[in-house]
Every structure is written in C-alpha cells, then in structure tokens.
Amino acid sequence: MQVLDEVTDELADLVRSASRVAVLTGAGISAESGVPTFREAQTGLWEQFSAEDLATPEAFDQAPALVWTWYRWRQALLLQVDPNPGHAALARWQHQLAATGGDLSIITQNVDDLHERSGARVLAHLHGSIFDHRCVDCTKPADLPAPHYDGFAHPPEPAEPPACEACGGSLRPGVVWFGEMLPMNAFDSASAAIRSADLVVVAGTSGIVQPAASLPLLALESGTPLVEVNPEETDISDAMDYCLRGPSGTMLPAVADAAL
Ligand code: BJW
Ligand code: ZN
DSSP: OEEESSOOHHHHHHHHHOSEEEEEEOTHHHHTTTOOOTTSOOOGGGTTSOHHHHSSHHHHHHOHHHHHHHHHHHHHHHHHOOOOHHHHHHHHHHHHHHHTTOEEEEEEOOOSOHHHHTTOOEEEETTEEEEEEEETTTOOBOOOOOOOSOTTSOOSSOOOOOBOTTTOOBEEEEEOOTTSOOOHHHHHHHHHHHHTOSEEEEESOOSOSTTGGGGGGGHHHHTOOEEEEOSSOOTTGGGOSEEEOSOHHHHHHHHHHHTO
16 A cells, blocks of 8 residues: 555556546545534534434434434535535546546545536435435425525524425435435445446545445455545555545545546
8 A cells, every 4th residue: 555645657647547437435525615524523502412423313213303403504504615626626537537438436425415516427325415305204205495594603403303294204314324224226336336447536534434435445356446535544544555645625636637
C-alpha cells in the first residue's frame, strides 16, 4: 500500500488507462459542502445522542418526534448547501468516460442528492434517500413539502411525524437504518459494477458500516487496483493499493484531471 499526499505519475497512469471505474462514496465527500459526517459529534436537540443512536428503527419507535425532526432538519440543511469540487470532479470524470465508451459508476452510502445536483448519475444509493418518505405501516410513499426549518439553526423542539393519508400510520424517512436490509437492486448493481471495474475508488467513508464497506473489497478477488481518498486512515485502508491522504474536494479533482 502506498500512502500519498498527491497524485503521482504512477497513479496518474493507472487512472488514465482505466475505462470502467467504480467509486464508493461516503459522508466525507459532502463534508466540504458543510454537511456533518455521520460520526461527528451532534449539536442542538440531539447533543446527547450519537447519529448511530438515532438511525435505528428502535429509536424511531421510542422517540419518533426526536428522530423525525433530526431528518427534517438535515433535509433543510441539505437544501441550503451546494455540491463541492469533489462531487464536480466525479461528474466531470463520468461524462468524460461516457463520451469515450467507458463508464464510471457512482455507488454512494449518502442519503443526500449532492452527486445528482453536481450533474452526475448515481448507480446505487445503498442507504436510501433522505428526501423520500413512506408509511411505517402500509409502506405507501408520501410527498411532503420542504421542511420549514433553517438548516443552519437548530429547531427549538421536536415535532411529531405526519400521519399517512391512506392508513393513519406514521411517515418515516426513506433511509436504511441499522438492522434493516439494503435495497437489493442497489446492492446487486453496486456489486456488479465493482466486479466489472478496472479501477475502484473509495472516497470519504470510514469503512465501518457493513455491508457497504465490504463492497470495494470485491475488487481484491480480481486484483483490480483500489484507491482510497480520505484525510484519515480508515478500517479498510489496509486493503488499498493507494491511499490519497487529503480532502476529496482537492484530491478528486486531481485524480479526474489525471484521467484527461
Ligand atoms: C473526508 C473528509 C473530506 C472527512 N474528504 N473524506 C458485519 C459485522 C458487524 C456489524 C454488521 C455486519 N453486518 C451488518 C452489521 C450491522 C450494521 C453495521 O454495519 N454496524 C456497524 C456499526 C458495525 N449494518 C447494518 O445494520 C446494515 N444492514 C444490514 O446489514 O442488513 C442485514 C441484516 C439485517 C438484520 C440483521 C442482520 C443483518 C444497515 C446499515 C445502514 C446504515 N445506515 C446509515 C444511516 C442512514 C440514514 C441516515 O443518514 O441517517 O448510513 S449509518 C451511517 O453510516 C450512514 C452512512 O451512510 C454510513 C457510513 O458512514 P460513512 O459514510 O462512512 O461516514 P462516517 O462519518 O463514518 O465517515 C466519514 C469519513 O469521511 C471519515 O473516514 C472521515 O475521515 C472522512 N472525511 N472529511 C474526504 N473532506
Ligand atoms: Zn399507511
């Protein structure tokens, strides 16, 4: 494994020769847009909870207003921020490969839509979307207006989730909580993209949460090179061929430029 603080000629050659690229992204890629990562300390109403405490079906059962308001506030914040140069670099690289008969598959654990807003197509949202809602009882999807919160200020108090129009059950966000299955289609298409890639990039994830963290390791079976982009060492750094130690907003544009 090589730990790098810039794209070397060797890595640039590898990137330039890759025509089928799979990229797994995590919360770190949205950090430079002003979105807190999952394992950062919480503030406001949620100060005494970790995000892991809140992202469970049990938390929603026991404290629906607290959990619901957390998601509505996070939606509000997302609506007030923009994609950053890391998202833009992946979109640019994806368009460039598509124009030359190649492919770049974005597989994200993020529930935000910042890849899409940067002009990229996302193959798989492994953990769902924060902007989708469905009934906990009858599973009917529901459209809601944008939240009235200011995402840069904390709500003063928790609000109860709205009721489903069809059955009166509670609405919940369309995300995947701990202990829940990932959407099968997303997981299968992500596995296929990694198995058929000739380069796999992992950006902005701690590599802690399964089964997403194991997906890039499928590349080891075929000897496909693995590149990590992260300012910190992670749980999956040891499996990487190259670790670019720096923020994705700087490192991904450098990687995408090398592909030109
Ligand atoms: C930067 C940066 C910059 C900062 N540039 N980088 C096997 C072993 C052990 C446990 C399990 C196992 N298999 C399953 C489990 C249980 C569980 C699990 O993995 N637990 C772990 C805590 C150990 N997994 C599940 O429950 C999954 N379901 C499942 O397995 O179903 C099958 C099953 C069902 C029932 C019984 C048994 C099996 C579901 C997991 C769902 C995860 N959902 C969440 C919440 C989504 C909704 C929401 O957003 O609220 O997804 S949890 C949270 O973690 C979120 C994220 O997508 C996910 C990953 O986090 P991520 O993206 O890596 O963020 P961080 O914050 O951890 O890291 C940020 C990184 O960015 C850091 O490395 C920074 O250094 C870096 N960074 N600035 C680049 N500028
Ligand atoms: Zn319902």
